[in-house]
Amino acid sequence: MRFHYQCTDCDQEYRSEQVMYTCPTCATDTTEAGTFRKGNLIVRYEKEDLKEVAKKQNLSFYDFFPYPVPHHQCFPVGKTPLAEPFRLRKQYGLPNLVMKLDSALPSGSFKDRASQLIAAQAIAHGEHKIALASTGNAGAAMSCAGAAYGLEIILFVPESAPANKLMQSVLYGATVVPVKGSYDDAFTLSLAYTEQFGGINRNTAYNPMTVEGKKSVAIELFLQMGRSVPDVVYVSVGDGCIYAGVCKGFIDLYEARLIDRVPHVVCVQSTRSNAISQAWKHRTFTNVDATTRADSISVSSPANGRMAVRYIDEMEGWSVEVTDEAILQAQMDLAKDSGIFVEPAAACAWAGLLEDREQLINRFGSDVSVCVLLTGTGFKDMAVFDGRVTLPKSIENSTEAMRERFS
Numbered sequence: 359m360r361f362h363y364q365c366t367d368c369d370q371e372y373r374s375e376q377v378m379y380t381c382p383t384c385a386t387d388t389t390e391a392g393t394f395r396k397g398n399l400i401v402r403y404e405k406e407d408l409k410e411v412a413k414k415q416n417l418s419f420y421d422f423f424p425y426p427v428p429h430h431q432c433f434p435v436g437k438t439p440l441a442e443p444f445r446l447r448k449q450y451g452l453p454n455l456v457m458k459l460d461s462a463l464p465s466g467s468f469k470d471r472a473s474q475l476i477a478a479q480a481i482a483h484g485e486h487k488i489a490l491a492s493t494g495n496a497g498a499a500m501s502c503a504g505a506a507y508g509l510e511i512i513l514f515v516p517e518s519a520p521a522n523k524l525m526q527s528v529l530y531g532a533t534v535v536p537v538k539g540s541y542d543d544a545f546t547l548s549l550a551y552t553e554q555f556g557g558i559n560r561n562t563a564y565n566p567m568t569v570e571g572k573k574s575v576a577i578e579l580f581l582q583m584g585r586s587v588p589d590v591v592y593v594s595v596g597d598g599c600i601y602a603g604v605c606k607g608f609i610d611l612y613e614a615r616l617i618d619r620v621p622h623v624v625c626v627q628s629t630r631s632n633a634i635s636q637a638w639k640h641r642t643f644t645n646v647d648a649t650t651r652a653d654s655i656s657v658s659s660p661a662n663g664r665m666a667v668r669y670i671d672e673m674e675g676w677s678v679e680v681t682d683e684a685i686l687q688a689q690m691d692l693a694k695d696s697g698i699f700v701e702p703a704a705a706c707a708w709a710g711l712l713e714d715r716e717q718l719i720n721r722f723g724s725d726v727s728v729c730v731l732l733t734g735t736g737f738k739d740m741a742v743f744d745g746r747v748t749l750p751k752s753i754e755n756s757t758e759a760m761r762e763r764f765s
Contacts, residue, residue, distance in 0.1 A: 359407040361424040363399040363566060366665040371402070377483055379564055394633070394643040394663035399566040400606070408614040417581065419574035422610050424567070425478040433506035435474045436574060438462045440582045443696035450715060454727040456588070458579060461700055461735035464506075465526065467654075468572070468600060468733035469499035473560070475571030477503045480558045486510055487557030491544035494523030495654055495734055500560055501532035512551060514544035520653060520739050542659070562599045563662035572603025573610065579729060580611055587611070587621050588727040590718065594706035595625045596655030598634050598666030600733065605669035625670055625677040626710030628685060631656045635677035638667045651682045651742065654703035654734060678710040685709045686746070689736065699736035707731055
């Protein structure tokens with residue numbers, strides 16, 4: 359489809375056949391130290407093209423992409439399960455609760471959706487190298503896509519990133535560069551790499567195609583629900599890129615006239631990493647000291663914070679903050695009560711719904727249609743269970759020992 363860019367801050371529009379990352383004016387504005395970065399770009403389509411897409415019989419989220427994705431099945435993104443957890447529905451009085459299991463994507467996290475489109479962008483522009491910074495999931499996802507498409511991935515990571523996630527990237531064949539510093543330090547080095555050595559930069563929100571790739575979950579959900587959308591969607595939020603992607607997908611469906619309303623999309627954050635929630639509530643864009651145990655959403659200066667706040671307003675959404683204790687409990691409860699095993703960052707969305715449940719039912723009724731987006735498998739971060747869960751001791755190989763164990 360034909361597309362152009364719009365700055366999320368100044369609304370200036372840009373048309374370019376070249377790869378474009380940020381607004382030339384707003385991205386260089388450094389007048390507000392200690393605040394969210396400016397100048398992220400939104401991908402906009404010609405409305406006539408959206409209407410033509412809507413006429414297709416066998417509609418796919420690929421029809422809403424700005425670049426063609428070659429060889430879909432070499433890196434099979436999408437068609438993740440939509441679970442109907444009957445025990446949780448009964449326990450919490452929400453008969454129309456569903457959970458979107460994006461932990462079932464190839465690398466085990468939602469970030470595959472963005473990485474597939476970045477791979478398509480690189481191929482469309484004749485580039486073979488993709489550089490990025492990551493604390494884990496985005497790097498693993500891009501490395502996985504790189505292995506599938508034969509692209510060279512250069513991944514800068516803070517040396518403190520979870521070992522499980524870094525090992526994934528190593529196994530996929532990426533060039534992993536641990537950095538003695540923070541994510542921001544790794545981010546700066548990844549930008550310097552593409553400036554000096556070329557290639558595509560995949561950094562979250564910095565490359566607007568990351569948000570475009572992530573919107574596919576909303577379009578897929580629409581198709582899975584029989585060309586309808588839920589009333590409310592709960593999303594775990596760190597840097598705001600996934601949140602913006604979910605919203606953008608619903609907005610594109612609305613502009614294509616495939617839906618007559620958009621869902622309320624709820625931003626759920628840890629109280630220990632709540633920069634976007636606080637920005638929305640107080641209309642400030644101030645960085646925070648992020649210390650949440652849910653590492654995938656532990657963000658001090660959200661890369662896409664301003665766009666996320668904009669979309670909370672456009673979707674008539676709201677924010678919910680939950681404690682780390684509630685997140686870790688939600689992770690355990692999901693596993694025991696529904697058989698769904700996710701990492702803490704994903705469980706944050708479920709914890710948010712539980713925090714919100716009473717007000718949600720009061721506002722929309724118990725028959726409210728609600729979806730919880732679960733973004734990453736629990737196997738991503740097994741260290742979170744250290745000191746919380748222990749394996750049982752072995753028994754002797756005898757019926758006497760067995761009887762004693764259960765008596």
